[in-house]
Amino acid sequence: MINIDIGATAVAVLTLFGIYSLMAISLNLEYGVAGVPNFGQALFVSIGAYVAGLTYTRLLPLLAGEGVIHPCRGTMGQALQLRSEIMATQPVAGFINLGFTFLFAAVVAGLVGFAVSYVTLRLKEEWFLALVLLVGGEIVRIVVRGADDLICSHNGISGVAQPFYFLDDPRASAVLFMSLALVLAALAYFYSQRLVHSPFGRMLKGLRENEDVTRSLGKGISLARAQIMLIGSVIAAAGGVLFALNTGFVNTNDYVVTLTLDVWVMVVLGGVGNNRGALLGALLIAIMDRITQIAAIALNMSGSPIEFNYARFILFGVILLLMLRYRPQGLLPESPLTTDAHEILRRVRGR
């Protein structure tokens, strides 16, 4: 049998929960609240990761007062060593670099999200957007991988250490990184709750239910869609930065359609249109991720002939199908929005 370190596992699961929460909240705002079918979530997550790959190789050495070494090809090992040394000895440079990473990722992802929303205006059928986003993510992935010198195509960038890497105690740095992920997730959650319960959020739900009616009430729907895509993309990119930091490397192979589907499973499982549902979905998927990993290792060690790693995907597929068929509203269904006016009306009517 394998020994499971309960504490370390819990920290890992909670870190993943924080990261997945960002991705799920983002998709929930876009699809659950505003009805934009973002089948390109991997694209927006990957923007965060690619930006991290760029800042860690180009900006970090400068911040630490060193020269930039080309991260790929012959100098790959040298660059990695320099990167690791800086992250281990110069925490200030690491933190400033991370701040810039978040900033750049937010700017790029926001611009892309904003631009994408205008694509919808030109599409004949609504579901074409799903296809355009799905395909757009793949194009970006292929182009980034094809541009050899950007993030070293097939090799990727390793040594993308999390900012608390400099601490001597690996457990403490893991706990601190977990806290960072959880704090960011909490910020995103409270922000999106406020947004959903604002007049803007109600307009988005109107947009989701019936575009023509919303337009007839004098709402500018294309700008609203652009705004929510911008917000959603920024949150997803923040998740992408943390995702890259958590695994410690950036490789284009991680940001495929399967990642998009993972995020969809979270939202559908938790509850479409409900931010709490997105959190619950993220937590359940983070837990299941870990359990299937551990089960796969245990089964392989017990000499089972069947590779269990694949079971994760089959499990997620089955969950998705069962939810869509038997409980499409999710585990935590969206509750009707109430405003002060509703409250007064309820009291006047006496029920």
Next chain:
Amino acid sequence: MPTALLVTSVVNTIQIGSLYALMALGITLTFSVIRLPNFAHAEYVTVGAFAALIVSLSGEVNPIVIMAAAFVVGALVALVSHLVVFKPLEGRNVSLYTLILSSFAVGLILRYILFMIADSFNLFDTRIRIPLQIIYREGALILTNVFAWVAPTSIALVLLLTLLLNGTPLGREMRALANNISLARVIGIPVERVKNYTWILVGGLAGVAGALWGLQTAVSPLMGWVAILSVFAAAILGGLSSFSGTILGAYVVAFSENTVMLFLNFNFGVDLAYKPAIPFFIIIVVLLIRPQGFTELFNRSRDLQR
């Protein structure tokens, strides 16, 4: 660009384009008749390839038998996925995104079941074995019996499918469903039965496409998934409704992936790594600029109009 390369790439275009046509027609058919953009179509192809591979590993060398097995297994998987997943959802009048998501889920499940099978029996990157013979040789151009099987078979199947759709009662009923499902029901067309036949046809042809694909390259659990967006690009070029447009679209996609890519590589130094991006660009450009695709090029009276 050297002539030999050009000729080889055109041969590839014919071979791969015919396979794309076979798969893309299935997507057009499901979209028109069932109203489902089916992303699990990729896995019907892969399932067919694995069925063919397993039959061929058991010692069978007759390509007809191998393809028949692929047809049966592909059709079965497609029918089961319809009856178990898509039909109950259709009955509940769910949104298109729910249907798209569930097709992704079906694909995911099938794909990783195949991964498990491939892993357990060590079937990764195995080719379907029929004795390889060179049937034609002229300079650098070598045509094998694989080419002689793949291209004519897929072209023949595409023609047969077109005939079936245009000339038989079943084809007429399918077109009626594509045109107006309520009207079809009113005039007494057995809608559910026609849908079942459509799924059998679509899955079976996808299975055969998989078997043919496995004759030319190695079988892998990802093979259908890798091709699916190229195939979607072909179907979108056909406006997701026109049969002739889809077939033309398939060859256009294959041509741009092979000949145009080689041309760009030779003359402008574009890295071959960008090849998979070509069908994606086609999808985006067509959806944005010309969502009707090639449909207007053809007389649409016999197409799957909506």
